[in-house]
Amino acid sequence: MATITVTGGAGFLGSHLCERLLNEGHDVICVDNFFSGRKANIAHLIGNPAFELIRHDIVQPLYLECDRIYHLACPASPVAYQFNPIKTIKTSTVGMVNMLGLAKRCPARLLHTSTSEVYGDPDVHPQTEDYWGNVNPLGPRSCYDEGKRVAESLCMNYHLAHDVEVRIVRIFNTYGPRMAPDDGRVISNFILQALRSEPLTIYGDGTQTRSFCFVSDLIEGFLRMMEQNDDVGPVNLGNPVENTMLELAQAVIEVTGSKSKLIHEPLPKDDPRRRCPDISKARRLLNWEPQVDLKTGLHQTVEYYRTTLE
Ligand SMILES: NC(=O)c1ccc[n+]([C@@H]2O[C@H](COP(=O)([O-])OP(=O)(O)OC[C@H]3O[C@@H](n4cnc5c(N)ncnc54)[C@H](O)[C@@H]3O)[C@@H](O)[C@H]2O)c1
Numbered sequence: 001m002a003t004i005t006v007t008g009g010a011g012f013l014g015s016h017l018c019e020r021l022l023n024e025g026h027d028v029i030c031v032d033n034f035f036s037g038r039k040a041n042i043a044h045l046i047g048n049p050a051f052e053l054i055r056h057d058i059v060q061p062l063y064l065e066c067d068r069i070y071h072l073a074c075p076a077s078p079v080a081y082q083f084n085p086i087k088t089i090k091t092s093t094v095g096m097v098n099m100l101g102l103a104k105r106c107p108a109r110l111l112h113t114s115t116s117e118v119y120g121d122p123d124v125h126p127q128t129e130d131y132w133g134n135v136n137p138l139g140p141r142s143c144y145d146e147g148k149r150v151a152e153s154l155c156m157n158y159h160l161a162h163d164v165e166v167r168i169v170r171i172f173n174t175y176g177p178r179m180a181p182d183d184g185r186v187i188s189n190f191i192l193q194a195l196r197s198e199p200l201t202i203y204g205d206g207t208q209t210r211s212f213c214f215v216s217d218l219i220e221g222f223l224r225m226m227e228q229n230d231d232v233g234p235v236n237l238g239n240p241v242e243n244t245m246l247e248l249a250q251a252v253i254e255v256t257g258s259k260s261k262l263i264h265e266p267l268p269k270d271d272p273r274r275r276c277p278d279i280s281k282a283r284r285l286l287n288w289e290p291q292v293d294l295k296t297g298l299h300q301t302v303e304y305y306r307t308t309l310e
Helices: 012-023 039-045 085-105 142-162 186-195 215-227 245-256 280-286 294-309
Strands: 003-007 027-032 051-055 068-071 109-115 166-171 200-203 209-211 235-237 242-244 262-265
Touching (some): 012 215, 027 039, 039 051, 068 085, 085 142, 166 215, 186 294, 215 280
Parallel strands (some): 027 051, 166 235
Protein backbone atom coordinates (compact mmCIF):
# COMPACT_ATOMS: atom_id res chain seq x y z
CA MET A 1 0.00 0.00 0.00
CA ALA A 2 1.27 3.43 -0.92
CA THR A 3 1.26 6.93 0.54
CA ILE A 4 -0.53 9.10 -1.98
CA THR A 5 -0.81 12.88 -2.13
CA VAL A 6 -3.88 14.35 -3.81
CA THR A 7 -3.57 18.08 -4.52
CA GLY A 8 -6.97 19.69 -4.91
CA GLY A 9 -8.33 16.79 -2.85
CA ALA A 10 -11.23 18.82 -1.42
CA GLY A 11 -12.54 19.63 -4.89
CA PHE A 12 -15.13 17.81 -6.98
CA LEU A 13 -12.84 15.25 -8.63
CA GLY A 14 -10.25 15.21 -5.84
CA SER A 15 -12.76 14.19 -3.16
CA HIS A 16 -13.92 11.20 -5.23
CA LEU A 17 -10.30 10.26 -5.87
CA CYS A 18 -9.39 10.44 -2.14
CA GLU A 19 -12.37 8.22 -1.36
CA ARG A 20 -11.41 5.65 -4.02
CA LEU A 21 -7.74 5.53 -2.90
CA LEU A 22 -8.76 5.08 0.75
CA ASN A 23 -11.08 2.24 -0.29
CA GLU A 24 -8.13 0.58 -1.98
CA GLY A 25 -6.21 0.68 1.31
CA HIS A 26 -3.79 3.55 0.66
CA ASP A 27 -2.74 6.36 2.98
CA VAL A 28 -4.02 9.61 1.49
CA ILE A 29 -2.66 13.11 2.06
CA CYS A 30 -5.18 15.66 0.80
CA VAL A 31 -3.66 19.08 0.03
CA ASP A 32 -6.02 21.97 -0.66
CA ASN A 33 -6.27 25.73 -0.11
CA PHE A 34 -10.09 25.60 -0.28
CA PHE A 35 -10.25 28.17 -3.06
CA SER A 36 -12.87 26.25 -5.04
CA GLY A 37 -12.96 23.09 -2.90
CA ARG A 38 -15.24 22.60 0.08
CA LYS A 39 -14.87 21.02 3.48
CA ALA A 40 -18.24 19.33 2.97
CA ASN A 41 -16.71 17.30 0.11
CA ILE A 42 -14.31 15.53 2.47
CA ALA A 43 -16.08 15.85 5.85
CA HIS A 44 -16.95 12.14 5.74
CA LEU A 45 -13.25 11.23 5.37
CA ILE A 46 -12.08 13.15 8.44
CA GLY A 47 -11.46 10.69 11.27
CA ASN A 48 -10.31 7.94 8.93
CA PRO A 49 -6.81 7.13 10.27
CA ALA A 50 -5.50 6.71 6.71
CA PHE A 51 -6.65 10.21 5.72
CA GLU A 52 -4.69 13.39 6.38
CA LEU A 53 -5.73 16.92 5.39
CA ILE A 54 -3.31 19.80 4.86
CA ARG A 55 -4.53 23.33 4.13
CA HIS A 56 -1.84 24.55 1.81
CA ASP A 57 -1.53 26.72 -1.28
CA ILE A 58 0.63 24.92 -3.85
CA VAL A 59 2.04 28.22 -5.10
CA GLN A 60 4.20 27.77 -1.98
CA PRO A 61 6.62 24.80 -1.87
CA LEU A 62 5.46 21.69 -0.03
CA TYR A 63 7.66 19.23 1.81
CA LEU A 64 6.38 15.75 2.61
CA GLU A 65 7.13 12.14 1.73
CA CYS A 66 4.94 10.09 -0.58
CA ASP A 67 5.02 7.51 -3.38
CA ARG A 68 2.42 9.01 -5.71
CA ILE A 69 1.09 12.50 -6.40
CA TYR A 70 -2.23 13.04 -8.13
CA HIS A 71 -2.03 16.70 -9.07
CA LEU A 72 -5.49 18.21 -9.40
CA ALA A 73 -5.13 21.58 -7.66
CA CYS A 74 -6.39 24.29 -10.00
CA PRO A 75 -9.75 26.04 -10.21
CA ALA A 76 -11.57 24.31 -13.05
CA SER A 77 -14.79 26.15 -13.80
CA PRO A 78 -14.72 29.46 -15.72
CA VAL A 79 -16.37 31.29 -12.81
CA ALA A 80 -13.60 30.09 -10.48
CA TYR A 81 -10.59 30.46 -12.77
CA GLN A 82 -11.59 33.91 -14.03
CA PHE A 83 -12.16 35.23 -10.48
CA ASN A 84 -8.41 35.91 -10.22
CA PRO A 85 -6.79 35.03 -13.56
CA ILE A 86 -3.24 35.80 -12.42
CA LYS A 87 -3.62 33.50 -9.44
CA THR A 88 -4.94 30.81 -11.80
CA ILE A 89 -1.80 31.15 -13.94
CA LYS A 90 0.42 31.02 -10.85
CA THR A 91 -1.32 27.86 -9.64
CA SER A 92 -0.84 26.19 -13.04
CA THR A 93 2.78 27.23 -13.43
CA VAL A 94 4.49 27.98 -10.08
CA GLY A 95 2.29 25.36 -8.40
CA MET A 96 3.21 22.81 -11.06
CA VAL A 97 6.94 23.54 -10.59
CA ASN A 98 6.50 23.02 -6.84
CA MET A 99 4.72 19.71 -7.28
CA LEU A 100 7.25 18.46 -9.85
CA GLY A 101 10.01 19.50 -7.42
CA LEU A 102 8.31 17.44 -4.74
CA ALA A 103 8.01 14.46 -7.12
CA LYS A 104 11.71 14.77 -7.97
CA ARG A 105 12.84 14.97 -4.37
CA CYS A 106 10.75 12.10 -2.93
CA PRO A 107 10.94 10.55 -5.62
CA ALA A 108 7.28 10.04 -6.45
CA ARG A 109 5.35 9.43 -9.64
CA LEU A 110 3.09 12.39 -10.51
CA LEU A 111 -0.12 12.30 -12.52
CA HIS A 112 -1.06 15.71 -13.87
CA THR A 113 -4.69 16.49 -14.66
CA SER A 114 -4.64 18.53 -17.82
CA THR A 115 -7.69 19.43 -19.82
CA SER A 116 -9.36 19.27 -23.19
CA GLU A 117 -9.10 23.09 -23.07
CA VAL A 118 -5.51 22.71 -24.29
CA TYR A 119 -7.16 22.00 -27.68
CA GLY A 120 -8.90 25.41 -27.55
CA ASP A 121 -11.52 25.84 -30.27
CA PRO A 122 -10.42 22.80 -32.25
CA ASP A 123 -10.47 22.64 -36.02
CA VAL A 124 -10.24 18.83 -36.08
CA HIS A 125 -12.88 16.44 -34.70
CA PRO A 126 -12.69 14.42 -32.62
CA GLN A 127 -9.43 15.50 -30.98
CA THR A 128 -6.57 13.03 -30.74
CA GLU A 129 -3.61 13.63 -28.41
CA ASP A 130 -1.31 14.65 -31.27
CA TYR A 131 -3.47 17.66 -32.17
CA TRP A 132 -1.68 20.81 -30.97
CA GLY A 133 -4.70 22.95 -30.38
CA ASN A 134 -6.12 26.29 -31.38
CA VAL A 135 -6.00 28.50 -28.29
CA ASN A 136 -6.44 32.26 -28.12
CA PRO A 137 -3.50 33.32 -25.90
CA LEU A 138 -5.14 36.64 -25.00
CA GLY A 139 -8.78 35.67 -24.51
CA PRO A 140 -10.67 35.42 -21.20
CA ARG A 141 -10.08 31.66 -21.01
CA SER A 142 -6.35 31.92 -21.65
CA CYS A 143 -5.36 32.06 -17.96
CA TYR A 144 -6.65 28.52 -17.68
CA ASP A 145 -5.93 27.12 -21.16
CA GLU A 146 -2.42 28.51 -21.49
CA GLY A 147 -1.64 27.75 -17.84
CA LYS A 148 -2.50 24.12 -18.47
CA ARG A 149 -0.39 24.08 -21.65
CA VAL A 150 2.63 25.38 -19.72
CA ALA A 151 1.95 22.79 -17.00
CA GLU A 152 2.11 19.99 -19.59
CA SER A 153 5.36 21.39 -20.92
CA LEU A 154 6.79 21.51 -17.39
CA CYS A 155 5.82 17.86 -16.83
CA MET A 156 7.48 16.78 -20.06
CA ASN A 157 10.63 18.80 -19.38
CA TYR A 158 11.02 17.54 -15.79
CA HIS A 159 10.59 14.05 -17.20
CA LEU A 160 13.21 14.54 -19.92
CA ALA A 161 15.70 16.56 -17.90
CA HIS A 162 15.35 14.96 -14.45
CA ASP A 163 13.75 11.56 -15.10
CA VAL A 164 10.72 12.49 -13.03
CA GLU A 165 8.03 9.87 -13.59
CA VAL A 166 5.06 11.81 -14.92
CA ARG A 167 1.71 10.83 -16.36
CA ILE A 168 -0.51 13.36 -18.16
CA VAL A 169 -4.25 12.97 -18.67
CA ARG A 170 -6.41 15.43 -20.60
CA ILE A 171 -9.83 15.47 -19.02
CA PHE A 172 -12.96 16.25 -20.99
CA ASN A 173 -16.13 17.56 -19.26
CA THR A 174 -16.84 15.44 -16.23
CA TYR A 175 -19.87 15.62 -13.96
CA GLY A 176 -21.34 13.97 -10.90
CA PRO A 177 -22.18 14.47 -7.22
CA ARG A 178 -20.17 17.25 -5.45
CA MET A 179 -19.83 19.37 -8.57
CA ALA A 180 -20.05 22.89 -7.12
CA PRO A 181 -23.64 24.02 -7.67
CA ASP A 182 -22.76 27.63 -8.52
CA ASP A 183 -19.81 27.02 -10.84
CA GLY A 184 -21.55 27.94 -14.07
CA ARG A 185 -20.93 24.60 -15.79
CA VAL A 186 -23.71 23.47 -18.02
CA ILE A 187 -24.81 20.33 -16.16
CA SER A 188 -25.01 22.01 -12.75
CA ASN A 189 -26.75 25.03 -14.32
CA PHE A 190 -29.38 22.88 -16.02
CA ILE A 191 -30.02 20.68 -12.97
CA LEU A 192 -30.39 23.63 -10.60
CA GLN A 193 -32.64 25.50 -13.03
CA ALA A 194 -34.78 22.38 -13.48
CA LEU A 195 -35.05 21.70 -9.73
CA ARG A 196 -36.04 25.35 -9.15
CA SER A 197 -38.55 25.22 -12.01
CA GLU A 198 -36.69 28.05 -13.75
CA PRO A 199 -36.15 28.08 -17.53
CA LEU A 200 -33.00 26.24 -18.71
CA THR A 201 -30.55 28.67 -20.36
CA ILE A 202 -29.26 27.55 -23.76
CA TYR A 203 -26.38 29.62 -25.16
CA GLY A 204 -26.69 30.11 -28.91
CA ASP A 205 -29.00 27.78 -30.78
CA GLY A 206 -28.10 24.77 -28.62
CA THR A 207 -26.62 22.70 -31.44
CA GLN A 208 -23.07 23.00 -30.05
CA THR A 209 -21.95 19.69 -28.58
CA ARG A 210 -20.12 18.51 -25.49
CA SER A 211 -19.33 15.05 -24.21
CA PHE A 212 -19.93 14.23 -20.57
CA CYS A 213 -18.05 11.66 -18.52
CA PHE A 214 -19.34 10.45 -15.18
CA VAL A 215 -16.92 10.97 -12.30
CA SER A 216 -16.46 7.30 -11.32
CA ASP A 217 -15.39 6.46 -14.88
CA LEU A 218 -12.84 9.26 -14.88
CA ILE A 219 -11.33 8.21 -11.53
CA GLU A 220 -10.91 4.67 -12.86
CA GLY A 221 -9.00 6.17 -15.80
CA PHE A 222 -6.71 8.14 -13.41
CA LEU A 223 -5.76 4.99 -11.51
CA ARG A 224 -5.09 2.97 -14.66
CA MET A 225 -2.99 5.75 -16.15
CA MET A 226 -0.98 6.21 -12.96
CA GLU A 227 -0.16 2.52 -12.59
CA GLN A 228 0.79 1.65 -16.18
CA ASN A 229 4.49 1.76 -17.09
CA ASP A 230 4.42 2.23 -20.86
CA ASP A 231 3.54 5.85 -21.59
CA VAL A 232 3.79 9.27 -19.94
CA GLY A 233 0.86 10.52 -22.01
CA PRO A 234 -0.92 12.69 -22.71
CA VAL A 235 -3.99 10.50 -22.82
CA ASN A 236 -7.52 11.80 -23.39
CA LEU A 237 -10.05 10.74 -20.77
CA GLY A 238 -13.66 11.53 -21.52
CA ASN A 239 -16.84 10.17 -22.91
CA PRO A 240 -16.87 10.06 -26.72
CA VAL A 241 -20.67 10.20 -26.90
CA GLU A 242 -21.50 13.73 -28.11
CA ASN A 243 -24.63 15.48 -26.95
CA THR A 244 -26.02 18.79 -28.14
CA MET A 245 -26.97 21.26 -25.44
CA LEU A 246 -30.60 20.81 -26.48
CA GLU A 247 -30.36 17.03 -25.94
CA LEU A 248 -28.73 17.56 -22.56
CA ALA A 249 -31.43 20.03 -21.49
CA GLN A 250 -34.13 17.55 -22.48
CA ALA A 251 -32.40 14.72 -20.56
CA VAL A 252 -32.19 16.89 -17.43
CA ILE A 253 -35.86 17.82 -17.70
CA GLU A 254 -36.77 14.15 -18.01
CA VAL A 255 -34.60 12.96 -15.10
CA THR A 256 -35.76 15.74 -12.75
CA GLY A 257 -39.40 15.55 -13.89
CA SER A 258 -39.31 19.35 -14.14
CA LYS A 259 -41.78 21.51 -16.10
CA SER A 260 -39.06 24.07 -16.96
CA LYS A 261 -38.97 25.58 -20.47
CA LEU A 262 -35.85 26.45 -22.50
CA ILE A 263 -34.63 30.01 -23.18
CA HIS A 264 -31.82 31.10 -25.54
CA GLU A 265 -29.02 33.60 -24.80
CA PRO A 266 -26.01 34.73 -26.90
CA LEU A 267 -22.92 32.48 -27.02
CA PRO A 268 -20.07 33.59 -24.72
CA LYS A 269 -16.74 34.65 -26.31
CA ASP A 270 -14.40 31.81 -27.36
CA ASP A 271 -17.00 29.14 -26.60
CA PRO A 272 -16.00 26.05 -28.64
CA ARG A 273 -18.61 24.72 -31.12
CA ARG A 274 -17.74 21.10 -30.60
CA ARG A 275 -15.78 19.14 -28.06
CA CYS A 276 -15.39 15.41 -28.31
CA PRO A 277 -12.51 13.19 -27.23
CA ASP A 278 -10.93 10.52 -29.34
CA ILE A 279 -10.24 7.89 -26.69
CA SER A 280 -8.53 5.29 -28.92
CA LYS A 281 -5.29 5.74 -26.98
CA ALA A 282 -6.99 5.23 -23.59
CA ARG A 283 -8.73 2.13 -24.95
CA ARG A 284 -5.46 0.71 -26.24
CA LEU A 285 -3.13 1.72 -23.41
CA LEU A 286 -5.45 1.46 -20.41
CA ASN A 287 -8.19 -0.82 -21.68
CA TRP A 288 -10.47 1.98 -20.46
CA GLU A 289 -13.74 3.40 -21.62
CA PRO A 290 -16.70 5.01 -19.85
CA GLN A 291 -19.27 2.61 -18.42
CA VAL A 292 -21.91 4.99 -17.03
CA ASP A 293 -24.45 6.36 -19.51
CA LEU A 294 -25.76 9.94 -19.34
CA LYS A 295 -29.17 9.17 -17.81
CA THR A 296 -27.68 6.95 -15.06
CA GLY A 297 -25.07 9.58 -14.22
CA LEU A 298 -27.66 12.37 -14.26
CA HIS A 299 -29.87 10.43 -11.83
CA GLN A 300 -27.04 10.22 -9.27
CA THR A 301 -26.12 13.87 -9.76
CA VAL A 302 -29.70 15.07 -9.43
CA GLU A 303 -30.07 13.05 -6.20
CA TYR A 304 -26.99 14.81 -4.81
CA TYR A 305 -28.35 18.26 -5.69
CA ARG A 306 -31.77 17.43 -4.29
CA THR A 307 -30.27 16.51 -0.90
CA THR A 308 -27.88 19.48 -0.75
CA LEU A 309 -30.59 21.96 -1.77
CA GLU A 310 -33.02 20.75 0.93
N1 LIG B 1 -14.21 18.65 -13.83
C1 LIG B 1 -13.86 18.65 -15.11
O1 LIG B 1 -14.70 18.43 -15.97
C2 LIG B 1 -12.42 18.89 -15.51
C3 LIG B 1 -12.12 18.96 -16.88
C4 LIG B 1 -10.81 19.17 -17.27
C5 LIG B 1 -9.81 19.28 -16.32
N2 LIG B 1 -10.12 19.21 -15.00
C6 LIG B 1 -9.02 19.39 -14.04
O2 LIG B 1 -9.17 18.51 -12.94
C7 LIG B 1 -8.72 19.16 -11.75
C8 LIG B 1 -9.82 19.10 -10.70
O3 LIG B 1 -10.99 19.74 -11.19
P1 LIG B 1 -12.37 19.81 -10.37
O4 LIG B 1 -13.46 19.77 -11.36
O5 LIG B 1 -12.35 18.83 -9.27
O6 LIG B 1 -12.29 21.31 -9.84
P2 LIG B 1 -12.47 21.90 -8.35
O7 LIG B 1 -12.41 23.38 -8.47
O8 LIG B 1 -13.66 21.29 -7.70
O9 LIG B 1 -11.17 21.34 -7.63
C9 LIG B 1 -9.92 21.97 -7.66
C10 LIG B 1 -9.37 21.95 -6.25
O10 LIG B 1 -8.07 22.56 -6.25
C11 LIG B 1 -7.99 23.44 -5.13
N3 LIG B 1 -7.00 24.49 -5.45
C12 LIG B 1 -7.09 25.45 -6.41
N4 LIG B 1 -5.99 26.23 -6.39
C13 LIG B 1 -5.18 25.72 -5.43
C14 LIG B 1 -3.91 26.10 -4.94
N5 LIG B 1 -3.26 27.16 -5.43
N6 LIG B 1 -3.38 25.38 -3.92
C15 LIG B 1 -4.06 24.31 -3.38
N7 LIG B 1 -5.26 23.92 -3.81
C16 LIG B 1 -5.83 24.61 -4.82
C17 LIG B 1 -9.40 23.99 -4.97
O11 LIG B 1 -9.65 24.53 -3.69
C18 LIG B 1 -10.23 22.75 -5.27
O12 LIG B 1 -10.47 21.97 -4.11
C19 LIG B 1 -8.34 20.58 -12.13
O13 LIG B 1 -6.93 20.66 -12.28
C20 LIG B 1 -9.02 20.79 -13.46
O14 LIG B 1 -8.33 21.70 -14.27
C21 LIG B 1 -11.40 19.04 -14.58
